Amino acid sequence: MKKLQVVTGGTSGMGLSTAIALGKLGPVLVGGRNEKRLADAIAKLEERGIEAYGKTVDISDRVSLDEFAAYAASIAPIGNVVNAAGVDAGGGDLIVKINMVGTVNFVEAFLPYLEEGSALVNYSSITGYFVQPTPEERAIWDDPNAPTFFEKAKAAIDVREVPEAMRAMGEDYQYYPISKTFTQYYTRANTRRFGKKGCRIFSIAPGAFDTPMLREASDETVAGIERGTAFGRLGEPGEMAEFIVRLLEPGLEYLTGVDLVLDGGKFGMTMAKQLD
Ligand SMILES: NC(=O)c1ccc[n+]([C@@H]2O[C@H](COP(=O)([O-])OP(=O)(O)OC[C@H]3O[C@@H](n4cnc5c(N)ncnc54)[C@H](OP(=O)(O)O)[C@@H]3O)[C@@H](O)[C@H]2O)c1
DSSP: OOOEEEEETTTSHHHHHHHHHHTTTSOEEEEESOHHHHHHHHHHHHHTTOOEEEEEOOTTOHHHHHHHHHHHHHHSOEEEEEEOOOOSOSOHHHHIIIIIIHHHHHHHHHGGGOOTTOEEEEEOOGGGGSOOOOHHHHHHHTOTTSTTHHHHHHHHHHTOOOOGGGGGGOGGGGTHHHHHHHHHHHHHHTHHHHHTTTOEEEEEEEOOBOSTTGGGSOHHHHHHHHHTSTTSSOBOHHHHHHHHHHHHSTTOTTOOSOEEEESTTHHHHHHSOOOO
């Protein structure tokens, strides 16, 4: 029996492409908040001959995610689970609730259902490398299931400034990059926990991919991002999907506990003066 592949945030952009690509490994369950986007995503999967399931879910709500995970387990044994849900706008509360609390909820809801050989993949971001937690923030991050986690994590970011390099992306970039640094940190923090079950956990850090999220930026900002890559272009969502599926296929069972970058050279070009 082929195992179920699960993608939250699987109704748009890279999550939808990931769901389509995972169709070669088994039936696919997608989740997102919006019913119309969910129905459209299921139709796109079915058009490609994929056995598709869908259920609305808000990953910032633990109860909603617990119901979603229980539904997943009722379909078939669970293989791989990918959390592509994320936001880069809407204010600090929303960003922290979805990108940080939502990531914790996702791991906690699915880990009990994962079996030896399963993998959990979180979407982080290249922006997560441009900021680092303070010692106080790390102490908060080391207790992600504390009832006060949201309030404390958000309060610590409230006093941050938008990093110089990301000013053009708007005020929410006070919250977004550090929320993704958390995703990277929290993923690594779960390495042993997953390893004990014979499961893998890793995150992937997209650079700039052509999705509805990125297209919210101005044309000028997008052009600047394109110039900052080796090939002068954004990534295609299908390229990210292909990357993830290759990491999940047999042969890479030793790969866990890391954040992997797919960014058309953006990070490398930022970190080292280029030898033209
Ligand atoms: N695009 C880029 O260049 C880029 C770069 C770095 C990192 N990333 C990260 O990559 C991931 C995918 O980004 P994308 O550009 O493909 O985004 P997108 O096209 O905006 O899609 C985001 C998806 O997340 C879902 N979602 C948002 N909040 C949710 C919630 N609370 N619960 C459940 N689902 C939720 C959305 O559906 P609903 O709105 O219907 O819920 C949608 O399916 C995100 O984590 C993003 O931060 C993107």
